[in-house]
Amino acid sequence: MTSSPQSGQRAVGKLADPIGADAPLDREALEEIFDDIRTHPRYDSELNGCLNCGICTATCPSAHYYDYSPREIVQLLWTENVEGIYDAMQEKIWACAQCYTCAARCPFGNSPGGLVMVMREVAIKHGMESAKEVLRPFSRVMLKVMTTGNQLAPNMITPEHFPDWGPNISKVEAPLNILRKAIPMPTLHTQETAWAVNLKTSIELYTIWEESGVLDQLETMDENLFDVIVDIMDEKREDYADWLEEQDDDDDDD
Amino acid sequence: MTDPILIVGGGPAGLGAAQALSAIGRKSILVEKEAELGGAPIISGYAKLVPSGEWAKDAIGGMVQRVAGSDLVDVRLGARVTEFAGTPGSFNATLSSGEQCQVSSAILATGFTHFDSINKPEWGFGTHPDVVTTVQVEQMMSSGKGVYCPSDGRVPDRVAILLCVGSRDRQIGREWCSKICCTVSANIAMEIRELLPDCSVYIYYMDIRTYGQYETEYYWRSQEEFRVKYIKSRVAEVTSDGNRLLIKGEDTLVKRPIAIPFDLVVHAIGMDPNLENATIAETFGVDLQKEGNIAQQFSYGGIGLTSRAGVYVAGAAVGPETIDDSIAQGQAAAMAALGMDGGMVAPSAAAE
Numbered sequence A: 001m002t003s004s005p006q007s008g009q010r011a012v013g014k015l016a017d018p019i020g021a022d023a024p025l026d027r028e029a030l031e032e033i034f035d036d037i038r039t040h041p042r043y044d045s046e047l048n049g050c051l052n053c054g055i056c057t058a059t060c061p062s063a064h065y066y067d068y069s070p071r072e073i074v075q076l077l078w079t080e081n082v083e084g085i086y087d088a089m090q091e092k093i094w095a096c097a098q099c100y101t102c103a104a105r106c107p108f109g110n111s112p113g114g115l116v117m118v119m120r121e122v123a124i125k126h127g128m129e130s131a132k133e134v135l136r137p138f139s140r141v142m143l144k145v146m147t148t149g150n151q152l153a154p155n156m157i158t159p160e161h162f163p164d165w166g167p168n169i170s171k172v173e174a175p176l177n178i179l180r181k182a183i184p185m186p187t188l189h190t191q192e193t194a195w196a197v198n199l200k201t202s203i204e205l206y207t208i209w210e211e212s213g214v215l216d217q218l219e220t221m222d223e224n225l226f227d228v229i230v231d232i233m234d235e236k237r238e239d240y241a242d243w244l245e246e247q248d249d250d251d252d253d254d
Numbered sequence B: 001m002t003d004p005i006l007i008v009g010g011g012p013a014g015l016g017a018a019q020a021l022s023a024i025g026r027k028s029i030l031v032e033k034e035a036e037l038g039g040a041p042i043i044s045g046y047a048k049l050v051p052s053g054e055w056a057k058d059a060i061g062g063m064v065q066r067v068a069g070s071d072l073v074d075v076r077l078g079a080r081v082t083e084f085a086g087t088p089g090s091f092n093a094t095l096s097s098g099e100q101c102q103v104s105s106a107i108l109a110t111g112f113t114h115f116d117s118i119n120k121p122e123w124g125f126g127t128h129p130d131v132v133t134t135v136q137v138e139q140m141m142s143s144g145k146g147v148y149c150p151s152d153g154r155v156p157d158r159v160a161i162l163l164c165v166g167s168r169d170r171q172i173g174r175e176w177c178s179k180i181c182c183t184v185s186a187n188i189a190m191e192i193r194e195l196l197p198d199c200s201v202y203i204y205y206m207d208i209r210t211y212g213q214y215e216t217e218y219y220w221r222s223q224e225e226f227r228v229k230y231i232k233s234r235v236a237e238v239t240s241d242g243n244r245l246l247i248k249g250e251d252t253l254v255k256r257p258i259a260i261p262f263d264l265v266v267h268a269i270g271m272d273p274n275l276e277n278a279t280i281a282e283t284f285g286v287d288l289q290k291e292g293n294i295a296q297q298f299s300y301g302g303i304g305l306t307s308r309a310g311v312y313v314a315g316a317a318v319g320p321e322t323i324d325d326s327i328a329q330g331q332a333a334a335m336a337a338l339g340m341d342g343g344m345v346a347p348s349a350a351a352e
């Protein structure tokens, strides 16, 4: 973490601890972020205290592969180390696999994975660069999900969309389209969607994302994608309204 | 008031009460469900005790002999109290044998139950034979067989002791600290190092609670004199690579997950409320506290008061206690039962 996405201001030493002289943001900004975490409706039920025992980190699959430790996350939150919390939000919180093994084992009944989820939501709300970076490779997936109800279509399963597959994937990838055609299930023959989601369901799903704030989050993260999705879905809503009207007309004709 | 005083439970607390009563010439009836007196230290075969360093069979065995040899103590082994009725100064107790006893008051010294490690399956007890409890290690040492791996009888090169097994864990509904297991574990670690000088002993801890004077004698001495290693980590899992046991944890000071091989893993098991407490509470008409121990009415004027006048409690029956404290509480309950509590009874009981 080197640059500050929000302000170039330095801490002016209003309060010494735990803000160091080279704090990335001023104290108010850091506290505002922490307040959003602390006042999250799930926060109190996910964090009860901490024995500093390390069971969560020992069972955490991500801790084995990344410089990431759920115990550290819990400790930063519990000790209200606002600078450390901000720092963890720049990279560490995105290493969690959301498997919730930690929650199943924590002797204090905490859910470190749940706390990470809260921090992610707040990172998105604050438009943090780390969140944008993580979501960027998934923009096509999101477009697909939100407009068709399909997560991945066969024509998306290509190395260009998944750079993390590495170079050897081409050996497997080549016959994938042909193999898929050979599967004797009619829905699987399509390339653009894995299956068809009917218009009503698709609009209902969209409404859930709208109501639950997912669309607002998307707007903060990727305005272009947001605009595209809104356009497509507005059109779908119109289609649906037309269709409903037609039904009414049919009924009237009877 | 010359009826004897009923003591239920012949462990350190019950023995302490019986000793105190006979010392001042008062009769007591000591009812013990097991076939012998002595409580956990004798029945479970503990080795050298904290803090005296004496063998349990000598130290507690000595108490048993003094109590059993006293004309003033009527011992009933293999017995329970099935009914208890009456008022302070004049109770009638029915024993499981059918015998009726007139007693003036009762002292519950019914102790605790060892935590059953089966309830923490991820720590390997019941799955891997070389995962044992502190009680088993105490028995290995007190039986004179020395410390060995149950799977093949070999002498271990590396022993890990896991603290707080069955304590301080909301996953299994046990939030309390069992108080003595840190010190007992340091004691066991030193004994292992003495018996097997080539064996490394590691203790996995969250906090070390060798409180008061135990700090120097156990925590410090085990390091300075016996080179016992302390690792700040609560183990997450005990598995096996087919050869040795593997401990998975986080070294929270170094901040990395660790997986370390061991020959023998010892669970420092905690003290659960006596499994029979619900029945005991029903029979004697006393309240339990939220964790399931016999509820004590706190009063600086008298010790060992329960929710029922004339019924007193002592020792591990109220929660994790040491032997010394259990004996002292037994003696204090004896004083209270003699009416030396200045007539103080629990407010709720007094209102009856």
Ligand SMILES: Cc1cc2nc3c(=O)[nH]c(=O)nc-3n(C[C@H](O)[C@H](O)[C@H](O)COP(=O)(O)OP(=O)(O)OC[C@H]3O[C@@H](n4cnc5c(N)ncnc54)[C@H](O)[C@@H]3O)c2cc1C
Residues within 6 Å of the ligand: B008, B009, B010, B011, B012, B013, B014, B031, B032, B033, B034, B037, B038, B039, B040, B041, B043, B046, B048, B049, B050, B051, B079, B080, B081, B109, B110, B111, B112, B113, B114, B134, B135, B138, B180, B184, B269, B270, B271, B274, B276, B280, B314, B315, B316, B317, B321, B322, B323, B324, B326
């Ligand atoms: C592994 C381990 C090692 C320990 N080592 C030490 C040590 O070195 N030093 C130390 O100070 N403390 C030690 N302790 C703690 C010690 O065991 C307790 O402090 C002590 O046993 C408490 O004495 P008590 O008489 O209250 O209970 P107990 O020892 O549990 O005795 C209770 C007695 O009551 C009987 N009883 C129970 N229910 C009934 C009933 N319904 N009717 C009739 N009888 C009944 C039981 O059979 C038992 O004999 C250790 C504990 C553990 C787990």
Ligand code: SF4
Residues within 6 Å of the ligand: A056, A059, A060, A061, A062, A063, A070, A095, A096, A097, A098, A099, A100, A101, A102, A103, A112, A113, A114, A116
């Ligand atoms: S939920 Fe996240 S922090 Fe918890 S164990 Fe899984 S990967 Fe680790």
Ligand code: SF4
Residues within 6 Å of the ligand: A049, A050, A051, A052, A053, A054, A055, A056, A057, A070, A071, A074, A105, A106, A107, A108, A109, A110, A112
């Ligand atoms: S498992 Fe729970 S108590 Fe232990 S360090 Fe993690 S959050 Fe804290």
Ligand code: SF4
Residues within 6 Å of the ligand: B163, B164, B165, B167, B168, B176, B177, B178, B179, B180, B181, B182, B183, B207, B208, B209, B268, B270
């Ligand atoms: S005495 Fe030590 S080992 Fe026992 S429960 Fe308390 S902290 Fe854990």
